[in-house]
Amino acid sequence: MMKFYFSTSTCSTSCHIALEELSLEYTPIEVSWKRDQNVAELNKLNPLGAVPVLISSQGKTLTQNTAILEYLADQNPTAQLLAAHGTWERSETMSWVAFVASDLQKAFTPFFQAKDISQSETAQKEIKDFAAKKINSLLEHIEKNLAGKDYIMGNQFTIADAYLFTIIGWTKWVQISTLNFKNITNYMKRVYERPAVQSVLKKENMLDYLQ
Ligand SMILES: N[C@@H](CCC(=O)N[C@@H](CS)C(=O)NCC(=O)O)C(=O)O
Structure with missing residues (x-):
């Protein structure tokens, strides 16, 4: 199953919305700098120390909203959150x-x-x-x-x-x-x-x- 690192009230909300719109299965992992929650783990995955981070079902790490949003949309094309390649x-x-x-x-x-x-x-x-x-x-x-x-x-x-x-x-x-x-x-x-x-x-x- 995919893992999704996010922090509330940040740009990662965009990918969170995409995950829910697409009805994809994922494990949410909340990062909080104030509470020092999952920060060390995040920094290991993304040297820039920023959310969102997506770990694919195959264990690969993806960063950047633009890339994650596109990847997620392609996991469920029937939801039409992004049109087909080449269009x-x-x-x-x-x-x-x-x-x-x-x-x-x-x-x-x-x-x-x-x-x-x-x-x-x-x-x-x-x-x-x-x-x-x-x-x-x-x-x-x-x-x-x-x-x-x-x-x-x-x-x-x-x-x-x-x-x-x-x-x-x-x-x-x-x-x-x-x-x-x-x-x-x-x-x-x-x-x-x-x-x-x-x-x-x-x-x-x-x-x-x-x-
Ligand atoms: N270009 C990155 C920007 C990511 C970004 O700026 N994330 C912010 C939240 S909106 C963050 O994690 N900031 C914490 C930090 O940089 O310490 C993307 O699109 O994913």
């Missing part, structure tokens, strides 16, 4: 996955690390203002692309939604309101209400995820 639809879905990983998620880094970058409160505020501006421009891009759609690829929920939902949720923690974005607000509610998503949010104690 344009698959590449478009992966384009959104890449957008979330390398544009959206990374845009939050200055927010979370402002105190490590500078001790000056003025500088910290400038760093956060810069990050907020970038995040807002990315939210505008998402808002436009959700127009007339249930999910980012249209009617079908995909791995891109598992990841997009997870990272948009972080806006609440950095006091960036998404409520003026009508399409995003409706989208977040729609994804939140999916039974698999509810199950993960309960397990990760994150039922207050929506703005």
Whole structure:
């Protein structure tokens, strides 16, 4: 059986959602830095010390949200979380996955690390203002692309939604309101209400995820 290393309220929630949406069997292993829970084990598996980490049924180790999401989707193609190899639809879905990983998620880094970058409160505020501006421009891009759609690829929920939902949720923690974005607000509610998503949010104690 697969093993899944995750930490609550982090980007690993995206893979957790995919696992539940796909009805795959797995052993969840929670990592907590605060409680020093499974941290040494995680560091052995991933020298970068980051979640998510997936151990395949054959005992192989996979890191990085993008790779894990794709691998998981291919374990149960009938769930249609990712289209078949060689299709344009698959590449478009992966384009959104890449957008979330390398544009959206990374845009939050200055927010979370402002105190490590500078001790000056003025500088910290400038760093956060810069990050907020970038995040807002990315939210505008998402808002436009959700127009007339249930999910980012249209009617079908995909791995891109598992990841997009997870990272948009972080806006609440950095006091960036998404409520003026009508399409995003409706989208977040729609994804939140999916039974698999509810199950993960309960397990990760994150039922207050929506703005
Ligand atoms: N590029 C990595 C990013 C992973 C990452 O940043 N994980 C964070 C949680 S969102 C983490 O484990 N941080 C703990 C640390 O780096 O000490 C991926 O997509 O998996």
